[in-house]
Structure formats: structure tokens, C-alpha cells
Amino acid sequence: MTKISSTLTIEIREVLESLDTRKSTVLSSLLAIHDELRYLPKEAIEAVAVYKEVSVNDVWGVATFYTNFRIDTPPTKHQVEVCWGPTCHLMGAGAILGDVQRELHLNGEGDTPDGRVCLKYNTCIGACSQAPVMMVNHKIIGKATSESAMKLLKELD
């Protein structure tokens, strides 16, 4: 999964070159790179700083502020998100989150030790009428249960 720095730099440059320079911002550049690489390596931070003519500090400031950015660590193969917002909580998200963590041998958010799955808590996916909601590799699953969550986890390769 780890790419050597020069390949990364080329990929990042390609993303930045595809942007509309008049409209792009530090945030939109970071989002575009994140869409492509699924994380922000430090090379991306430096490249955006050069591209937008701001300090590396400013770019770090933005990157660490928004909770959707994954920084410095290459992405896992799969991403599992479970919503913990009030509606999902009422509908049983706590037990699902607990079971998902036990299944993945995690204590809280983060990557599994084998680097295969990343668990993320989501504050609101936006499908509250289908609560509890989870996402597996960006696919929204409504009316989730511990059983359906376990089944989904087992299907991940």
C-alpha cells in the first residue's frame, strides 16, 4: 500500500493541475487530493502550500481541523463507519459499535492491527429515518443490527 514518495508527488501534482486555479482553495485542494489518495501524506500538505502560496502551517491547520481527513497513514483497504448520533443511539447504535469494535479487535476508532479495516465514528450520515445507519466502503446501510453488521464485516476480504 505504501507508495514511494516520488510516485506520490506525481499523483499529487496531477490532482492539483486538474483544479481550476481561480476557484480552488486550500480546503478544496486538500479534498481533491484526499478523494484521489484517500489520505493526506505530508507531501500533499507541502504541495498545497506551494500551490496556494501559503505556509505549510496554514495548510496543516486546515487539514487537522476537518475530521474527514486521514493524515499521514496510508488508507486501509476497507472503511467502516457507524453513526453514533442521537437518533442512531436511540435505535441501538451503541451495541452495534461495541460489537463492531470487538469483532475488529479495536478499542475506539482507528485501524485494525493488520491495517485492513478502519473504523470511523460518524456524527450523522443523513439517513436518520433509516437509523441505525452504518457505511461500509461508502455504501449506506440502514436499519443496521449487530447481526447485519457482523455479516458485512465477514464479507470484507
Add this chain to the structure above:
Amino acid sequence: MSLFAEIEAESKSIWAEIEGGEKPFIRIGTAMCGIAAGASAVVDEVKNFVNNNNVDVTVSEVGCIGICFAEPILDIKISNGTRLLYGNVNPENVSNIIDGCLLKSDFPKSKLIGSLGKITEDNDAIPDLLQDPIFKLQHKIALRNAGEIDPCDINQYIGRGGYSGLNKALASMKSEEVLQQVMDSGLRGRGGAFFATGLKWSFLSKSNAKEKYILCNCEEGDPGAFNDKGILESDPHTLIEGIILAGYATNSSNGIVFVRHGHSGPINKIETAITQAYEKGLLGKNILGSDFSFDVDVSLTGESYVAGEETALMDAIEGKRSMPRSKPPFPAAFGVWGKPTNINNVKTLAYIPSIIQNGGEWFKNIGVNKSTGTAIICLSGKINNPGLYEVPLGISIGQVINEIGGGVPGGNKIKLLQTGGPLGGVLGEAGLEINIDFDEMAQAGAILGSGGIIVADETTCAVDLTRVLVAFCQYESCGKCFPCRLGMSQMLETINNIAEYKASEQDLGKCRKIGGAMQAGSLCGHGQLGFNPIRSALQHFKSDFDSHVFEKKCPTGGCESEYHFPVSTKPYGSSSSSDSKPINLVLNGKSNQ
């Protein structure tokens, strides 16, 4: 023939053929609610069946018709014009339903939830949904096309009367007249502050600047609210038409739709709609041959709740951390990129096309007192019919919950309502008596906010739910104002202690004090209302708190069940994560300046 008359004639004939023609029309709801319920597989199955059996039918993916609880919904118009709604459809049911409805004219009863409009044949057994309180109590203005049209087909929108408000304004009204109609309508902003929209626009219209912005806020981070995304996904053109009209009324040059990154359904739909509007000459230079030019863009934000605050939103558009600015200067004087700016919520702008088409007076006659028009309510939680409903203002919360929402499942009693997002706090059962009227609600200490209502039943512990609300507020504090940044962390610690029977009575007093400081010392509503979850829960459910503090017991056991919340990863949080990396890097001298 004018430019628009040509466009309209073409679209109307296309729509008349889809809607009124002999050919059957299948609508499948693929808004977020539909997708979460598994609509994608249903769409695939419908397309397969139609292709394999050479069925002559139009298939459209539509937005949310509102009854999310019945998703995935297959909405079939058969050749005599009758519309049949099948709910909770699995891919396995598809062939049976389509075969029965379209090939055998003997529609299956299984999964059939009813018809939209009365069936002319002797079919009393099939309920007419339009006579059901779920539909009958609603008055759809902003959601008039939701679930009716394909959001990615501009012809369907124009065919149902879309962009005729814009055409009317450009062809026969001065910008001041458009503004006057909005003022006459009594429309108030639906983002939660309920400020008069016409008055807000008038601030911007006074500026002579060449570059002026209309921002449309669809950040919608409130858990329990999905109406903004619902409009974007179901009828993006009504929003675009509303933004252009706002631009025309205020002589502005640019519009920006602000959406949270990652909500790909709503984002794809608004982007498609913008492209289509440009292609038809409804956006860009000299719209519909008039002197008025206007551009609309989409701007994405990262995950941050505070980005929904109007000044923080402008910082996010500029690509910075989304933190609120001090006011004054107000956005109408110094907004995004320093240009005069007006910010409205999606719902507010979605009303504008209908207001211009039918006149301000028409809108004013809907609703009650100084709350004109409708409320777009999202029901979720312990309720039989969770969904997206547009009701005339003045209706009671109880009517919405019991008659439209179908009450609480399992014969349980309703205990608590959480309204207006986490900062809105909670209401007790007495909240059912309150009418949805902005001023009446404010007087009763209830916050309608952006329209989310989460229902909890008697099995819920108020402390347990409050803990989630406070954890959310702590996690999402942007960190700019220290009373909010530190205060929210102390609130979270206290509510956790209460839930774990470790708190004393003094802790609640401490919270009150901190809450006061937060209210006085924070720039935006996040800090100002940060104490609201605990304050309101204490007001309505003191006995739940007392039982934790004095008897060391949770009345429902809710606090003893599993509970997980994320630890804020922002640098000020109590996180153990290694966020020191960025700082190290900077200290290592890697700077471009």
C-alpha cells in the same frame, strides 16, 4: 415566441407524455433514505426485468416522497393513470409487482401500501393515500416535486411549472418588485433563526458592489435533520431557481451552494442540475435573453458542524478552518472573499419560486400569525413513520407525531422530543401541545431549528440521551472561543459522571455557571446554546438526574448499556492521539515562506 416559451413548450410536452400518456411510468425513490434501505438493488432489478421482457415503460429514479419508512418504494403509474405505491420492496418482489401491474393488469396486493388518488374501479380495499393523514395534513411547497420527478431531468421540473417563476420575474418584474413579493410573503429564514428573508435581502440589495454573493447553506450537520439534503436530492432545480431569483432581487452576481463533502447523492444531483440550467440558458450571461447574468457554483466543506454557521461557512468557502467571525461587519457588508453576501438556508430558497409564481400574498395566507408558509419536518427515532413531511405552520407537534408519524411503536408511551439539532435540547411530553409557530415555540422554550424532531419513548433515559447530545457538542466545538472549547469538555465530563453515578449535586450547579459563561463569551450559537441540552433535560426530566445523583440508579437502565462516542481529535481535546505531528513538522523548518 419568447426564449422560455420555447423551452417550456418542449418540456411540457415531454412531461405530459410521461405523466399523462398511456405508457406506464415507474418511479423508484433513490434519495439517501431509499439507498440506505436498499433501493439500488431494486433499481437494477427493475431495469433487468424491463429489458428482459421488453416492457414499454419509462423508469425514473426520483427523490424522497416523504414516507421514508416505506423505502424502497416502487411507485407505478399504470396505463389508466392510477398510481400504485409499493413499499419495503425487495429485489425479489420486483418481477411479481411489475408483471402483475403492467403485463397482467392484475396488480398484486402484497407490499401494496395504497394508491395516490382514488382508483376509479371498485377497489375500495386499496387505500387512497391522499386521504391518509400522512398526506392529507401536508401542504407541499418546497417539496412539491419531491418523489414526483427525476431530479436529474430538467424537463420534468420545467414540465411541472419549474422556472416559470424566474421567467415571470425576468420578463415582467423589476428586482425591487421581486424583493417586495418576498417581503409581502412574510417568509422567515428556515435555518433556525427565522429572520425575515425579505429584510435580509434588502441589506444586500442596498450595496452597489458589482460582485455580490448569494450563499445557500446545505451544510446540515444536525443529527436528525435531513430536509436540506432531501431537497437537493429530490428537486435541486427548485433550489437553483430560488438562488437565481434571490440574485435577481438583490442584484447579485454569484451563487454558491455549500454542501458537506462526502454526501455524494446530494452533491451529484445539484451539480447535474447546475450544468443543465446552464445548457438551457437559465444560468450564465443574459439569462433567458434578459440583462441579468448570474453564475452558480458548488463549494464543498470538510466535516465540521460549525461550518453551518453563516460566518464560519464563509471561511470554509475561502478554504480556511470554518470558525465563526465576529459581527459586525455583517455579511451584507463584508462577506465571502470580502464581498457583500447573503446567506440563506436551502429550505428558505426552495420556497422562492412558488412565492414569485403565486405572489407573496398567497404564501402569507398559509400558516399562522407571523409564521407564514410551511415547516419541513424530519421525524426520526422511536416513531412508526419516520420521514420527511411538509406541514402548514400552526399545526401542533402532537398532530405531526401522532397523526403523520403514527405515534410510538410497541405500545410504548412517548417520553421525550429532541428538536432543532443537539443544541436545541429536549422537550417533555407536554411538548406535543405546542404548535409549530416560530414565536410560540420560542416562548415555550422550544427550538424548531432546522426542523428535525427525534422522538424517544419511555424506555429512554434522559441522562443517556443528553450524554450523546453533549458529546456531539463537545466533539464539534470549533475551538475558537475558549468558553465553548473548554466549557463543552467540562459539560461532557459532568454528564459522563452523572451517567456513571459519580456526580454530586454541586456538579450541576457548576454546569450552570459554565453554561452562563459560554453564553456570554462565545461568538456563535454553538457556545451560546451549549448548555441547552443539559439545561432543558434538567428542566423536563429532573427525576432522571436525581435518580442518578442521589440513588445511584438509572431509571431505565439506558446508562448501563453500551455507549461509545468519539474523542475529539482536535488539538485541544483530551485525545491521546498523536496529533503533535503537524507541529513537529513545522518546527523542523519546513515552511515555504
